[in-house]
Amino acid sequence: MARIFILWLHGLGDSGPANEFTQTQFKSADLKNAVWLFPSAPFNPVTCNNGAVMRSWFDVPELPFKVGSRIDESSVLEAVKSVHAIIDQEIAQGTNPENVFICGLSQGGALTLASVLLYPKTLGGGAVLSGWVPFSSSIISQFPEEAKKTPILWSHGIDDKTVLFEAGQAALPFLQQAGVTCEFKAYPDLGHSISNQELQYLESWIKQRMQSSSSSS
Template identity: 80%
Template sequence: MRTSTLKKPIVLLTIALLTTVFFLLVTFSQNKHYSSSPSAISSSRNSDPMARTFILWLHGLGDSGPANEPIKTIFKSPEFRNTKWLFPSAPSNPVSCNYGMVMPSWFDIRELPLTAGSPNDESSVLRAVKDVHAIIDKEIAGGINPENVYICGFSQGGALTLASVLLYPKALGGGAVFSGWVPFNSSTINQFTEDAKKTPILWSHGIDDKTVLFEAGQAALPFLQEAGVACEFKAYPDLGHSISNKELQYLESWIKQRMQSSSSSSSFP
């Protein structure tokens, strides 16, 4: 019985990773292979002032940035031609829910599956947020307007996306959370600036998610409402702990709408 219990979180993680990898392989098998990047900070490429929009994608536990790079091929609209993408890889850290196993992880996770009441390791979350903020700061210093910065992430990367957006001092273009959760308690709301609260959130979650339960995603709604943050929540029936084409296609239209709005509001008379 004990052996079976110990294996459960690792099995859940393995199934989730295999599902995501299978999705990417099937969907993007015709696309070119992309080179790897070793860590969140070292993979931040030189800022390109000609790129009007910047999209940062944060992967899930045990995954890597390069494995997710084909996602950008979904975004075929001409508005994304000058978009700069970045897919950093998390550093290798011991993870409590997998009994100290070292794997790519943005911060520590204490239990799997994750529920609405799962405990959080806020100190390690905040350390990861600083790394993400350093990436954002570099792009803004290189000429990207904050309102053209979009942070997106899946699972653990989704939780880090939420934390990074809400704790950033400026309003960004948006934050997109896929199958994520709120990685800190409500007392952290006091640290959100008024500008940060203006950043819109898109939340997508599969109803059949067995790794980050749907209830964990739903718990974000009252949290964000209390914080005064606008959130569009989309539930996907029959979807487990993975990303679907439908979610990514909606993300494309969601960002494109904001890109157009940003362009019109910042245009000169």
């Protein structure tokens, strides 16, 4: 069977190990050999939390995140480099780029979007859960053509008070302008968290996009 790689990026102040339970929610036999990686963000001072030091992929100037909230694009682009290094290493080990899936929650979702759209190859997919667009539309011209072919799944709780639902919806015109395919799933009664329903859908979404190995296995 072809090797499937799933990279999971946690939210602000969280850690990789605290998210490993996600893997146990994926029950499909097709994914039982998938390789998962749950890295932890470095410790950084975070502006929206009065400069308190916590695990953070990049600086977040303000929360709750709304349409038009300030962003720190340069620290986002810095964080993208470390995600790209992980993807590069995986592909160097022989994984088909189209079997590489990046998933992220909240701040990790914003980083997922940035990492996928700036990667020079087409990946299997990027799943953004309760995330936001972490840069302005002026960056669209920097997206490689191959990156624009990577499908995006966006899941957002309608009752999210941390990253407002409208901020999630604002991704749709942004991605449309960039020529990127995005499936948007709204979850009624869901706040800023993950539901089993979301994870079940994510699993089926990944299964549909997996490429079988070139040999008929």
